Amino acid sequence: MTATSEELKKDEAASVEAVSSQTEEGSGAGDDKPARPEASKRYKLSELTPFSDIISEISGETINNCYQCKKCSNGCPITYAMDIQPHQVIKMIQLGMEKEVLTSKTIWLCAACETCGTRCPNEIKLADMMDALRQRAEKSGYSVGSKRASVFHRAFLSSVEKYGRVYELGMMREFTLKAGGVIGKVFDGTLIKDAKLGLTMKKKGKLPLTADKIKGTGEVKEIFKNSQKKG
Numbered sequence: 001m002t003a004t005s006e007e008l009k010k011d012e013a014a015s016v017e018a019v020s021s022q023t024e025e026g027s028g029a030g031d032d033k034p035a036r037p038e039a040s041k042r043y044k045l046s047e048l049t050p051f052s053d054i055i056s057e058i059s060g061e062t063i064n065n066c067y068q069c070k071k072c073s074n075g076c077p078i079t080y081a082m083d084i085q086p087h088q089v090i091k092m093i094q095l096g097m098e099k100e101v102l103t104s105k106t107i108w109l110c111a112a113c114e115t116c117g118t119r120c121p122n123e124i125k126l127a128d129m130m131d132a133l134r135q136r137a138e139k140s141g142y143s144v145g146s147k148r149a150s151v152f153h154r155a156f157l158s159s160v161e162k163y164g165r166v167y168e169l170g171m172m173r174e175f176t177l178k179a180g181g182v183i184g185k186v187f188d189g190t191l192i193k194d195a196k197l198g199l200t201m202k203k204k205g206k207l208p209l210t211a212d213k214i215k216g217t218g219e220v221k222e223i224f225k226n227s228q229k230k231g
């Protein structure tokens, strides 16, 4: 929904008021500088906050530091399949092109390999930024740029949340059911291919029939809970 100019003015006035009350509370007599409010109180994650601020807040990366040198895209191994290149994603975030970015395939295809982050002269970790974009896309209500990739992503995360690790068989079962089912796999010709791969993995002991939880499953669940709150 687009905010009216009156809503924007009200929000701006509320932000100014919040910041000045923070400043008054924090500044004692004789202080040279007024105390700065905490970062979390300076930003409010709402539709009225610029898109780049929202993504910076969720990812912890300073999106506006990018100066478009393209080193990230030149090193990314997945660009051949992406509809928007990584350096273009960051520029579009700066320009506030929220819908275009959140409905792109790129955010679901990023493999989080972190090659881009290690090449960036401004130390922007694009993998973390892509993660923040996926979180935002899930909550946005926009149609997903790559349904299969997003279903796979969710199946992978749900397995890690439950067991603290990936339980391959459970993950593939969830993915198959949500991405079109067995009938869909018959039609797209992947059923036989997957069955052969499954048998090879089973023979090599890579496909256990039951899931083993790791010791720190509780801690992993806590990380998921905190990340939900943040997003």
Ligand code: SF4
Residues within 6 Å of the ligand: 065, 066, 067, 068, 069, 070, 071, 072, 073, 086, 087, 090, 119, 120, 121, 122, 123, 124, 126
């Ligand atoms: S490498 Fe860093 S500074 Fe260069 S375009 Fe990519 S994100 Fe921007």
Ligand code: SF4
Residues within 6 Å of the ligand: 072, 075, 076, 077, 078, 079, 086, 109, 110, 111, 112, 113, 114, 115, 116, 117, 126, 127, 130
């Ligand atoms: S983390 Fe994602 S965007 Fe960066 S190089 Fe790897 S696949 Fe490409």
